[in-house]
Amino acid sequence: MxxxxxxxxxxxxxxxxxxxxxxxxxxxxxxxxxxxxxxxxxxxxxxxxxxxxxxxxxxxxxxxxxxxxxDYDETSQVRIIPADEAVRLWNGPDGGSGVLLSGIEAPGPLELWTWHLRPGETHASDPHPAGTVEIARIDEGELTLVLDGRAHRIPAGSTASYEAGTAHSYRNEGAVDCRLTLVVSVPPPGK
CATH class of the missing domain: 1.10.260.40 (lambda repressor-like DNA-binding domains)
Incomplete structure (x- = not known):
């Protein structure tokens, strides 16, 4: 980091x-x-x-x-981000984390994240701009995605896609760690 x-x-x-x-x-x-x-x-x-x-x-x-x-280095045409330089943006109270792996503007912001939620941890997200889409791939454990007040259980090996223009949260209600890879696609301004 x-x-x-x-x-x-x-x-x-x-x-x-x-x-x-x-x-x-x-x-x-x-x-x-x-x-x-x-x-x-x-x-x-x-x-x-x-x-x-x-x-x-x-x-x-x-x-x-x-x-x-x-971004603290915008000088190269090909941007390689070593694992130790990914930016941790969320730390859970029990050791979980949200790490921004990479992001580009194409045509709107596109971000790649890795999330680690310890048992019992929750991360609440404010609504993103209308038209924002997220794709979550559950690598380990089970994620409970709460969207518009409705809980969706997503087991390991599954992928979920959803519009993220409303408040949503990521919860680990299980007894083992939950790890997921998340892509966030935000529409360009004015769209």
Whole structure:
């Protein structure tokens, strides 16, 4: 994993650059994202480590992937991300994790994640922009996906696809660890 300070600095630099490129004031980005102006300022000054939800809302408001917001090396045509440089964005209370493996803009943000949920852990996700689709491949254990208040059990070896424009959560209600690979496809802005 990259040093947390490296990720914080990259987020600060990229957020400010992307906000400026799109002509958004601090107030405008705060309004578009639902993230307070004060929090945007703290992030741009690298004074805070925001939650996954905050980073998702900012990326969605800017029309970019989370990976682009966190990218600390945009110099190569072929981007190879070693396992130890993937960005951990969620830590569960019992040792679970959500790790952003990679992401691109094609034509909207496309992200590849690996998630590890320990028994009893839950991660709640805010709604993504309308038209966002997720594909979850359960590698180990069983995932309980809650979408629109309805629970769906997805066993190991299965793949589920769903629209993620509403609140949803990932739960491990089993006795063994749950590991999954997740693809998130966000439509380009204005679509």
């Amino acid at each position: 990259p040093e947390p300070d490296l990720v914080t600095q990259a987020l600060a630099r990229n957020l400010k650059r992307l906000r400026t490129e799109r002509g958004h004031t601090l107030d405008a980005l705060a309004a578009r994202s639902g993230v307070s102006r004060g929090m945007v300022v703290q992030i741009e000054q690298a004074r805070t480590n925001p939650s996954v939800g905050t980073v998702v809302r900012l990326a969605d408001a800017l029309g970019v992937s989370i990976a682009r917001l966190l």
